[in-house]
Amino acid sequence: xxxxxxxxxxxxxxxxxxxxxxxxxxxxxxxxxxxxxxxxxxxxxxxxxxxxxxxxxxxxxxxxxxxxxxxxxxxxxxxxxxxxxxxxxxxxxxxxxxxxxxxxxxxxxxxxxxxxxxxxxxxxxxxxxxxxxxxxxxxxxxxxxxxxxxxxxxxxxxxxxxxxxxxxxxxxxxxxxxxxxxxxxxxxxxxxxxxxxxxxxxxxxxxxxxxxxxxxxxxxxxxxxxxxxxxxxxxxxxxxxxxxxxxxxxxxxxxxxxxxxxxxxxxxxxxxxxxxxxxxxxxxxxxxxxxxxxxxxxxxxxxxxxxxxxxxxxxxxxxxxxxxxxxxxxxxxxxxxxxxxxxxxxxxxxxxxx
Amino acid sequence: xxxxxxxxxxxxxxxxxxxxxxxxxxxxxxxxxxxxxxxxxxxxxxxxxxxxxxxxxxxxxxxxxxxxxxxxxxxxxxxxxxxxxxxxxxxxxxxxxxxxxxxxxxxxxxxxxxxxxxxxxxxxxxxxxxxxxxxxxxxxxxxxxxxxxxxxxxxxxxxxxxxxxxxxxxxxxxxxxxxxxxxxxxxxxxxxxxxxxxxxxxxxxxxxxxxxxxxxxxxxxxxxxxxxxxxxxxxxxxxxxxxxxxxxxxxxxxxxxxxxxxxxxxxxxxxxxxxxxxxxxxxxxxxxxxxxxxxxxxxxxxxxxxxxxxxxxxxxxxxxxxxxxxxxxxxxxxxxxxxxxxxxxxxxxxxxxx
Ligand SMILES: Cc1ncc(COP(=O)(O)O)c(C=O)c1O
Ligand SMILES: Cc1ncc(COP(=O)(O)O)c(C=O)c1O
Numbered sequence: 148x149x150x151x152x153x154x155x156x157x158x159x160x161x162x163x164x165x166x167x168x169x170x171x172x173x174x175x176x177x178x179x180x181x182x183x184x185x186x187x188x189x190x191x192x193x194x195x196x197x198x199x200x201x202x203x204x205x206x207x208x209x210x211x212x213x214x215x216x217x218x219x220x221x222x223x224x225x226x227x228x229x230x231x232x233x234x235x236x237x238x239x240x241x242x243x244x245x246x247x248x249x250x251x252x253x254x255x256x257x258x259x260x261x262x263x264x265x266x267x268x269x270x271x272x273x274x275x276x277x278x279x280x281x282x283x284x285x286x287x288x289x290x291x292x293x294x295x296x297x298x299x300x301x302x303x304x305x306x307x308x309x310x311x312x313x314x315x316x317x318x319x320x321x322x323x324x325x326x327x328x329x330x331x332x333x334x335x336x337x338x339x340x341x342x343x344x345x346x347x348x349x350x351x352x353x354x355x356x357x358x359x360x361x362x363x364x365x366x367x368x369x370x371x372x373x374x375x376x377x378x379x380x381x382x383x384x385x386x387x388x389x390x391x392x393x394x395x396x397x398x399x400x401x402x403x404x405x406x407x408x409x410x411x412x413x414x415x416x417x418x419x420x421x422x423x424x425x426x427x428x429x430x431x432x433x434x435x436x437x438x439x440x441x442x443x444x445x446x447x448x449x450x451x452x453x454x455x456x457x458x459x460x461x462x463x464x465x466x467x468x469x470x471x472x473x474x475x476x477x478x479x480x481x482x483x484x485x486x487x488x489x490x491x492x493x494x495x496x497x498x499x500x501x
Numbered sequence: 502x503x504x505x506x507x508x509x510x511x512x513x514x515x516x517x518x519x520x521x522x523x524x525x526x527x528x529x530x531x532x533x534x535x536x537x538x539x540x541x542x543x544x545x546x547x548x549x550x551x552x553x554x555x556x557x558x559x560x561x562x563x564x565x566x567x568x569x570x571x572x573x574x575x576x577x578x579x580x581x582x583x584x585x586x587x588x589x590x591x592x593x594x595x596x597x598x599x600x601x602x603x604x605x606x607x608x609x610x611x612x613x614x615x616x617x618x619x620x621x622x623x624x625x626x627x628x629x630x631x632x633x634x635x636x637x638x639x640x641x642x643x644x645x646x647x648x649x650x651x652x653x654x655x656x657x658x659x660x661x662x663x664x665x666x667x668x669x670x671x672x673x674x675x676x677x678x679x680x681x682x683x684x685x686x687x688x689x690x691x692x693x694x695x696x697x698x699x700x701x702x703x704x705x706x707x708x709x710x711x712x713x714x715x716x717x718x719x720x721x722x723x724x725x726x727x728x729x730x731x732x733x734x735x736x737x738x739x740x741x742x743x744x745x746x747x748x749x750x751x752x753x754x755x756x757x758x759x760x761x762x763x764x765x766x767x768x769x770x771x772x773x774x775x776x777x778x779x780x781x782x783x784x785x786x787x788x789x790x791x792x793x794x795x796x797x798x799x800x801x802x803x804x805x806x807x808x809x810x811x812x813x814x815x816x817x818x819x820x821x822x823x824x825x826x827x828x829x830x831x832x833x834x835x836x837x838x839x840x841x842x843x844x845x846x847x848x849x850x851x852x853x854x855x
Binding site for chain 2: 209283379
């Protein structure tokens with residue numbers, strides 16, 4: 148399919164590239180493609196960024212039939228624009244689609260659409276260290292219909308947002324509240340899909356954790372409230388007694404692309420990484436035995452976020468003296484180095500936009 | 502607050518009132534009210550039904566922060582327009598809001614907004630037996646922002662849809678598939694709230710049940726897959742050994758207003774109704790012992806939907822010879838009679854629009 152391009156005649160004023168924050172500014176253009184039952188995905192186009200005209204009865208507004216993705220483009224020193232594993236994001240689109248009964252997309256075409264859009268808005272990519280262009284592909288159900296069933300029409304949209312460095316003032320470990328009241332997702336539900344429902348269900352716990360001075364919550368499994376799942380918008384890793392452990396994918400957590408990359412990278416460098424179920428009690432026991440060396444989250448936004456403290460029902464433990472540990476630092480340096488083109492990509496993870 | 506009214510200058514052609522279906526046609530006007538952090542809910546207005554202009558980054562499209570309601574207006578023989586317990590729907594809005602971290606609304610004002618809108622579009626209310634005007638209030642998060650946190654802006658919208666009789670060809674009991682694979686909601690999650698996530702998570706199971714010839718699924722609890730929860734968009738009741746039983750509200754099912762009304766009505770007429778946890782095994786045991794007399798769902802769309810068959814992992818049982826039972830018929834006649842003004846409302850359930 149050919150992507151038609153209509154350029155804006157009215158480019159926006161660029162924001163202060165030294166004060167971008169996350170997800171606040173959007174570029175001049177967006178990608179849109181429509182789906183109609185019987186006709187398939189059609190009419191892919193890059194058009195000026197503008198409000199969508201949505202019928203108030205659009206199914207996405209009522210029944211949450213929608214999925215999304217998040218990845219980043221980086222401007223390398225040599226002028227290349229690099230994407231980090233966009234094929235994995237497009238594969239996850241289809242895995243989310245399958246669960247949400249949304250028609251699948253052509254993954255290669257999805258990557259192409261990202262590249263063409265990033266290319267059109269390439270002067271929006273910031274280049275200060277740690278900054279990037281955040282890419283948000285998403286699909287929404289658009290039938291104007293109030294019966295509960297999958298929609299017959301959809302829109303696949305990609306928007307772009309220049310984002311600032313996550314760690315402006317150095318990499319400070321975060322404080323995490325272990326959530327034993329609210330549940331984000333449960334096996335048999337939507338947890339493994341990147342879909343709106345999982346974020347809606349997380350808001351209240353997140354707000355309550357913030358009120359108590361915690362950055363995010365650590366989710367436990369919804370059945371026994373015992374097994375560690377993930378943190379906010381990150382997967383989670385622990386270094387216990389020399390071994391790196393991360394919860395296995397059991398259907399209720401998101402299979403993060405940073406998680407996958409972290410595992411591959413650590414294994415390649417000879418570090419043992421185990422994916423298995425791990426209870427919060429085991430974590431606390433390891434801490435008590437002096438064997439919990441590191442804890443960190445992995446995700447597209449921060450790449451790596453070291454965890455300095457956990458609070459589980461009032462029991463507070465501090466990890467690695469509240470400082471970032473060597474494994475987390477190594478993963479961070481390697482992945483961000485590859486993403487920004489400063490380190491050689493021996494994994495074949497990056498793709499050049501142009 | 503005063504509701505401003507802007508009438509359409511271009512009224513739509515009315516659909517064939519004998520072939521309305523559900524949720525397909527929308528009236529000439531809608532109600533909108535905005536929320537801005539610091540300012541509260543403001544600018545309530547009735548305006549022509551039209552597409553919403555939505556920023557592609559609107560939070561509802563990405564993180565599902567949204568809730569909705571569903572109720573009906575009926576045209577009585579004496580010309581009155583009747584609403585059924587709208588105060589309960591507005592109370593449920595606030596209970597859903599609380600879970601989704603959406604600012605609460607003034608419940609009385611919500612009812613007033615419904616009445617004014619229904620009044621403006623009163624010539625859209627069909628009057629054939631069983632028909633009604635479906636009312637869909639909903640709230641969506643509108644910040645154009647991609648960070649995961651509650652929005653600072655919202656829209657509260659009400660749209661109206663004339664709907665046909667649910668039982669055109671008589672009240673045929675439905676076939677229900679007992680779902681033991683997928684989970685809709687779990688304790689600690691969003692199950693008790695009327696929010697988009699719960700419907701997104703139900704789609705796949707519903708589609709698979711339809712493929713196997715079943716109308717809807719019966720959800721079991723997400724923890725033990727043992728306790729009966731609810732059916733599609735209905736709560737569920739059983740008559741076992743002369744007693745009427747419905748699952749108690751444990752946080753994972755919607756507290757239906759038809760459920761509440763059914764309980765009140767049956768108790769008033771001297772029938773014992775018990776709200777308690779009940780397992781699917783108990784249901785099958787009761788059937789085997791010849792004691793499962795009736796099964797039916799309750800909800801705004803159908804009011805009562807008798808269940809004639811269950812399929813639990815391939816074990817099929819038929820209830821009451823696949824016919825509607827006397828309790829279900831009595832509840833249906835009483836509630837629909839009160840809703841349409843044909844029976845005296847000794848409960849004080851109905852409110853007159855004008
Ligand atoms: C719930 C959740 N878990 C984990 C992650 C990490 O996934 P990724 O590494 O692909 O960004 C994300 C996304 O950022 C997420 O939203
Ligand atoms: C999941 C669910 N359960 C039960 C019901 C029944 O609730 P009510 O009787 O208030 O319509 C509904 C709504 O119609 C529903 O969506």
